[in-house]
Amino acid sequence: MLDTSLIIMVVVLALVFDFINGFHDTANAIATCVSTRAIRPGLAIVGTAVLNFLGAMISTGVAKTIGGDIVVSPTLVNEMIIIAGLV
Template sequence: MPDVLIITVVVLALAFDYINGFHDTANAIATSVSTRALTPRFAVWMAAVLNFLGAMYSTGVAKTIGGDLVKSAQMVNEPIIIAAMIGAIFWNLLTWWMGIPSSSSHALVGGVIGAVLVAKGVEALKMAGILKIVAALVGSPLVAMLTGLLIMSILFWIFGNKSPGRVNPKFKRLQILTAAMMAFSHGSNDAQKAMGIIT
């Protein structure tokens, strides 16, 4: 029976990563495709390769997801992981189907916390680790917004007087770079979440 549970955990983790891929990865290339900076085929290949390379880059996110939510790894068994993964997968599919923007990270962290809370109680949770993750989940949109505001202000200051015909080709090429960076960072962040659950 334990082998069946372990196989189920791995299959669900891979399913979560796959669903996370079609749920979130398109965000990295959507603007580059819509502005025709990249062809759809090239954009998908670029996103796939860079997501894979990002996943192989480091294991920091996997270690955080795997070790910072509960006090001891021995407290987490296969049924808890299965419940957490099913909850995260269900939420990702529901929000995708309804067209509601949502975070796979929030879904997975919430699934793990909820499953551990029911199975082992609040004393099994590592509050310092949870607060660290929650701070990142809440703070990242704010940091991104402020960074975007700063960069856009600088760009308007530098290029505000230039004609669109002169600057658009340059910005189109820069979109390829930003799409590549987004795809790589998605792989280095999101793909590792399933690794953290499996390990």
């Protein structure tokens, strides 16, 4: 039961983290385009959302770095470590 609640907590925290991170990334990515009126804000937000999603689905660079360079022993990583990292 404890493992299930920890996994649910990890998933919820990961989704919240991704939402907040994407919220800030979108603002940084489209600020110049929108402020110079090169593109409408709605179109810029939709375009950024689609491209951020595609980037997350296609690119595995961050996962490879964490899995190969940062985490030396995967047996040391558990749900509590992941929760601490997300918080």
